[in-house]
Amino acid sequence: MSRASIALAPWRHSSVLVWAAAFALAYMLWIWGGEVAPWAMKYPRAWIVPLKFWISDGMSWLIEDATFGLFTFTELTRGISWLIERPYRLALGLLSHGLLQGQGSDAVQILPPLTWIAIVAIVVALGRFTKDWALAALAGGCFAYLAIFGQWDGAMVTLASILIAVPFGIAGGLFAGLASYRWRTIERLIRPVLDLMQTVPVFAYLVPILFLFGFGPVSAIIATIVYAMPPMVRITIMALRGVPGEMVDLGNMVGCSRRQMTWKVLVPSAMPGLMVGVNQVIMLSLNMVIIASMIGAGGLGFEVLASLRRLDIGSGIESGVAIVVLAIALDRLSQALANKNPPEHSEAEARLPLWRRYAYTSVCLAIVFATGLVGLAAGWVQSYPEAWAVTTGSLGENLVRWINVNYFDQLEAVKTAVLLNVLIPFKRFLLGLPWIAVVALLAVAGWRLGGWRLALLCAVLSLFNVTVGLWAKSMITVYLCGISVVFAALIGIPIGILAAERERLWGFVKVVIDTLQTLPSFVYLMPVVMLFRVGDFAAMIAVIAYALAPAIRYTAHGIRQVDPHLIEAGIVSGCTRFQILTKIKLKLALPEIMLGINQTIMLALSMLVITALVGTRDLGQEVYIALTKADTGRGITAGLCVAFIAIIADRLITAGAQRAKARLGLE
Secondary structure, eight states: OOHHHHHHHHHHHHHHHHHHHHHHHHHHHHHHHHHHOHHHHSOOGGGOOOHHHHHHHHHHHHHHTOBOSSSBHHHHHHHHHHHHHHHHHHHHIIIIIOEEESSGGGOEEEEOOOOHHHHHHHHHHHHHHHTOHHHHHHHHHHHHHHHHTTOHHHHHHHHHHHHHHHHHHHHHHHHHHHHHHHOHHHHHHHHHHHHHHHHSOHHHHHHHHHHHHOSSHHHHHHHHHHHHHHHHHHHHHHHHHTSOHHHHHHHHHTTOOHHHIIIIIIHHHTHHHHHHHHHHHHHHHHHHHHHGGGGTOOTHHHHHHHHHHHTOHHHHHHHHHHHHHHHHHHHHHHHHHHHOOOOOOOHHHHTSOHHHHTHHHHHHHHHHHHHHHHHHHOHHHHSOOGGGOOOOHHHHHHHHHHHHHHHHHHHHHHHHHHIIIIIHHHHHHHHTSOHHHHHHHHHHHHHHHHOHHHHHHHHHHHHHHHHTTOHHHHHHHHHHHHHHHHHHHHHHHHHHHHHHTOHHHHHHHHHHHHHHHHSOHHHHHHHHHHHHOSSHHHHHHHHHHHHHHHHHHHHHHHHHTSOHHHHHHHHHTTOOHHHIIIIIIHHHHHHHHHHHHHHHHHHHHHHHHHGGGGTOOSHHHHHHHHHHHTOHHHHHHHHHHHHHHHHHHHHHHHHHHHHHHHHHTOO
């Protein structure tokens, strides 16, 4: 036996003993806890920390009494609303309503909005300028689709919100990232805030914003900015740290001041990475604008939400596909802009007339003025005629109706079997576990995978859910999330394995999962409710469909990244195809697969909050009830509980993936 093995032996034995003690404690409390220690089975009501009341009182104090000397907190929120409302009204006027004079019903249109032809032409020119005619055709085709399928008005309202939310999100994320890059103390302080912002469910953002800023599109834009900013902060820090040291040394040698070093050296050098952050802000803003329709965003999100309330699956899917089309256009344009090389200007170009130097801008302005003048006389130029619109709404409804008529008994049998044999037993098992034993097991898992710091984090975060009185709802959330993730993994991992080894299949699967990830979450609920009614089973199906993509993507990526030399070595040594898959590819891809499961859990938790609309009784219901009642304390407390469940799962799986990489020699 080697010295290393001898040194590790006591550690391994102590680890086994701790696990054995934790499981023994859990088993004894499960069997005799109700008689010996009833407080361990059900947390006493007298011990509950009234955090939600403290938060509600604090929010009321902010609105009614908080002051900064020169102005009150209410005046600050009104100032922020005014700062955002002005450019939003301008964007909305240019794209949708026209420029108005006056307020409310007395408002008079003094200038019509841009014509649909002009907007399509601007998008085509932007695609050609950033890349090529293929992108121009794709982007122009996407916007033409919105007009042809009758989604133009809603899409323009959504686009107006995006055009305002994205610059604010980019600017806020950039400055926070710069401050974190320059001062490590700020980074250490902001990192847990970013973790919370990215794990707190989306509905939980809406509760305090609704309370502070009221109902309306401005509140929705503020929620969008807060939701979309964290990725920009993280990517800014990474991009700035990725700037070559030679560039920094060169800036110091030529005598750059701190401001010049930032804006003349660091930011331009990090621009490719920063543009990736811009792309993420755009996509997250699109996602959040849809959900923020619940507090007055309007646009396509409101159309989807209204269709869900009417169970009009056809209209809902049409609006959802319109969101996907808009997301594809904005995503491709932002990616092309990120990869575009800086323009090179020559002396000959400087002598050209102004309209030739800025040919794309000149052509777009000419089309805007020409179509605007013609649109005053020809209505079809100004706005796409409703009579020309194409609709496919009846197809979805007819399909769901046909399935219900012909396969109702089979679907009901599957639903009943899964409920009675899987969902209900697992739910009862988790609800019957002693809370103190669960906390202890999580702490042991954290200690085993990441040391005492991770153990302390897991224990503290899980205890939070206990002490605020939401342990039962937390267990229901874990039950629904856990079952959904298991089914998503059982479906997604085999698909990822098959797609990784077949290039044509991978191309098809990639298109499908990209579409799944851009469809708004509300769209998943409509067909599920119409097929399975409300309840846990319907929620599980919706969560599986929404969270399936990462399990497929990460599995395929991990297998495709396996070193070909190792596969060749397996073939030479006489391994069968099955042995190569199980003994080489899957083992080496295990860390990536674990990260895919991690992302699946994150998406499942975010979707679970939305499934409160179909009758679940978990933490998502708490957040949704808080939103309807504008109860900030209740919403924030439940949102924090969801976030802490996500953080525990993320830290444990990440630590497990790192240990797997170290064991396989991949680090």
